[in-house]
Amino acid sequence: xxxxxxxxxxxxxxxxxxxxxxxxxxxxxxxxxxxxxxxxxxxxxxxxxxxxxxxxxxxxxxxxxxxxxxxxxxxxxxxxxxxxxxxxxxxxxxxxxxxxxxxxxxxxxxxxxxxxxxxxxxxxxxxxxxxxxxxxxxxxxxxxxxxxxxxxxxxxxxxxxxxxxx
Amino acid sequence: xxxxxxxxxxxxxxxxxxxxxxxxxxxxxxxxxxxxxxxxxxxxxxxxxxxxxxxxxxxxxxxxxxxxxxxxxxxxxxxxxxxxxxxxxxxxxxxxxxxxxxxxxxxxxxxxxxxxxxxxx
Numbered sequence: 001x002x003x004x005x006x007x008x009x010x011x012x013x014x015x016x017x018x019x020x021x022x023x024x025x026x027x028x029x030x031x032x033x034x035x036x037x038x039x040x041x042x043x044x045x046x047x048x049x050x051x052x053x054x055x056x057x058x059x060x061x062x063x064x065x066x067x068x069x070x071x072x073x074x075x076x077x078x079x080x081x082x083x084x085x086x087x088x089x090x091x092x093x094x095x096x097x098x099x100x101x102x103x104x105x106x107x108x109x110x111x112x113x114x115x116x117x118x119x120x121x122x123x124x125x126x127x128x129x130x131x132x133x134x135x136x137x138x139x140x141x142x143x144x145x146x147x148x149x150x151x152x153x154x155x156x157x158x159x160x161x162x163x164x165x166x
Numbered sequence: 167x168x169x170x171x172x173x174x175x176x177x178x179x180x181x182x183x184x185x186x187x188x189x190x191x192x193x194x195x196x197x198x199x200x201x202x203x204x205x206x207x208x209x210x211x212x213x214x215x216x217x218x219x220x221x222x223x224x225x226x227x228x229x230x231x232x233x234x235x236x237x238x239x240x241x242x243x244x245x246x247x248x249x250x251x252x253x254x255x256x257x258x259x260x261x262x263x264x265x266x267x268x269x270x271x272x273x274x275x276x277x278x279x280x281x282x283x284x285x286x287x
Contacts, residue, residue: 023242027242028242031242031245031246031249034246035246035249035250035253039249039252039253040245040246040249043245043248043249043261043264044245072242076241089261089262089265090261090265091261
């Protein structure tokens with residue numbers, strides 16, 4: 001494990017954590033159907049995502065379900081990647097899918113805590129679908145600032161090997 | 167789908183805990199914002215909501231039951247439980263509190279807290 005962590009440090013960035021989540025689309029479809037007024041969407045989507053969601057109102061159900069399922073999976077995966085140092089809430093995370101011009105999907109994380117925003121680097125995300133399932137994989141980098149990164153690693157990862165270096 | 171999120175949440179919610187009144191001290195009639203809602207009624211309604219979830223192991227349904235460990239619910243179920251509770255009691259549990267709820271006891275405390283704190287609506 002320490003070797004992997006060390007090898008991942010590139011320049012001033014290093015790996016903070018990874019996370020994965022899988023979701024069964026029919027479960028999301030059932031929740032959407034059971035609760036009125038887009039309650040589920042309003043619970044898990046950020047303001048920006050809700051705007052996109054409102055544009056989907058005329059779309060078919062599977063498209064709406066997929067939109068929610070992907071965001072659910074991505075946010076759960078980010079949560080796992082940041083845990084236990086940081087515990088993001090639903091609306092602090094915004095997922096942007098593949099852009100029309102072909103740019104990779106991204107996740108933005110805006111924490112109310114400024115220290116957290118300064119510590120967390122790029123969040124990489126990959127999403128896949130197969131019929132009834134969607135899966136999201138996330139890798140989070142952190143800015144490596146001398147003692148700060150060392151401290152995060154020793155508290156954030158398994159204890160006992162405090163000799164990890166950036 | 168994930169048990170992780172549920173299983174790793176912090177258990178302490180002092181905001182709710184401090185507002186709770188032990189039921190044996192509750193007077194004959196309460197004229198609070200809860201409009202006469204009694205603890206037992208609230209608990210029965212919460213249990214009914216949970217019974218509506220197919221996968222809930224009904225024999226494990228108790229005040230102290232944990233969503234993940236006792237009732238077999240995962241994080242997606244937990245979000246739906248909170249939404250169902252909000253609908254049942256016509257309340258809105260703030261996101262930060264809703265995210266932390268992972269036991270039946272925490273649901274009851276959240277309802278109690280909101281009932282007694284009109285500005286929390």
